Amino acid sequence: MLAQTIPNNDFLAYTLSQTKQIQPPQTFDLPNGIAVDVLDNGVISFTPLNYTKDIILSCAIHGNETAPIEICNQLIDDILSLKIELKQRVMFIIGNPEAILNKSRFIDENLNRLFSGAHSKGQGLTNKERHRAKALEAHVALFFAKNDNKQRIHYDLHTAIKPSKHEKFAIYPYRPGRSYSAEQIVLLGLCGVNTILYHHEPTTTFSYYSSNKFNADAFTVELGKVMPFGENDMQKFAATQTTLTTLLSETNLPQIPFDPTHFNLYKVARSINKHHDDFEFNFSHSTENFTQFTQGELLATEGGQQIRIEHDIEAIVFPNANVPVGQRTVLCLIPAPNEDVT
Ligand SMILES: [Zn+2]
Numbered sequence: 001m002l003a004q005t006i007p008n009n010d011f012l013a014y015t016l017s018q019t020k021q022i023q024p025p026q027t028f029d030l031p032n033g034i035a036v037d038v039l040d041n042g043v044i045s046f047t048p049l050n051y052t053k054d055i056i057l058s059c060a061i062h063g064n065e066t067a068p069i070e071i072c073n074q075l076i077d078d079i080l081s082l083k084i085e086l087k088q089r090v091m092f093i094i095g096n097p098e099a100i101l102n103k104s105r106f107i108d109e110n111l112n113r114l115f116s117g118a119h120s121k122g123q124g125l126t127n128k129e130r131h132r133a134k135a136l137e138a139h140v141a142l143f144f145a146k147n148d149n150k151q152r153i154h155y156d157l158h159t160a161i162k163p164s165k166h167e168k169f170a171i172y173p174y175r176p177g178r179s180y181s182a183e184q185i186v187l188l189g190l191c192g193v194n195t196i197l198y199h200h201e202p203t204t205t206f207s208y209y210s211s212n213k214f215n216a217d218a219f220t221v222e223l224g225k226v227m228p229f230g231e232n233d234m235q236k237f238a239a240t241q242t243t244l245t246t247l248l249s250e251t252n253l254p255q256i257p258f259d260p261t262h263f264n265l266y267k268v269a270r271s272i273n274k275h276h277d278d279f280e281f282n283f284s285h286s287t288e289n290f291t292q293f294t295q296g297e298l299l300a301t302e303g304g305q306q307i308r309i310e311h312d313i314e315a316i317v318f319p320n321a322n323v324p325v326g327q328r329t330v331l332c333l334i335p336a337p338n339e340d341v342t
Contacts, residue, residue, distance in 0.1 A: 063099020
């Protein structure tokens, strides 16, 4: 039964072979009693008899970000082949299988701008990513709806296009009225992610959806630079793989106190939107994420105006001058060592 359902326990290969077909949901049990539900193309959940956490691990929300796909596929293989003794309920999501096949970030539209209902706004459900965002929201809602007394976790795993001064970093979604979780930041640290960016406003990302709608401990986790399949140095992801295995296979996590000096902690000072077509940065395309600028330095020009650094030091992330007028071109960050982390 199992061998026929997912050949060689390779869920990625199975997913990619099924993208053109409507898949009826499938359910089966592993010999150790874990219930397996293949819920949709690229969506699979595993339920042990007893557990304390509902965990979602998603990858390929951007189709060409291969390392997280390889990490998730290995974890799925480890569970199916009983190498991991699963202690927590987990759902894996391979976000955009068609974009994986296309070796591209997306087919029609950036999937990670379409959550929290954005899929149905504006042009409406007019392309594949919009339909997929709506379907993935429903899977997350169903998965988290089963329990309201378990800890909810969602790590949306990515790799960045741009090189970064901090190779691995996590975006902590805006969560007004809720303190940040020391346990989660420590866990990210064990994954090799020692840079945290506290976000400042609601967004249409997948992690914000889980955080805002279901009070999940959710993060967008950037694990390094985009590489083609087979060209990832998986040693660079060993700590992430090991820590995620621990998260899934241990009842209790290691108790390590949060020490802010072990992390680079940033918050958004301002978001610079584009107002004119001639918007241009005053730094080169190859400038790394988290590069720091000092007060008064020229950051960009548009419409005959100069945009300069306002704080003593500001670090930039996600610069992109080629966005439509009205959208964000770059986030400017300042150090945030004293946020409410408990
Ligand atoms: Zn991404």
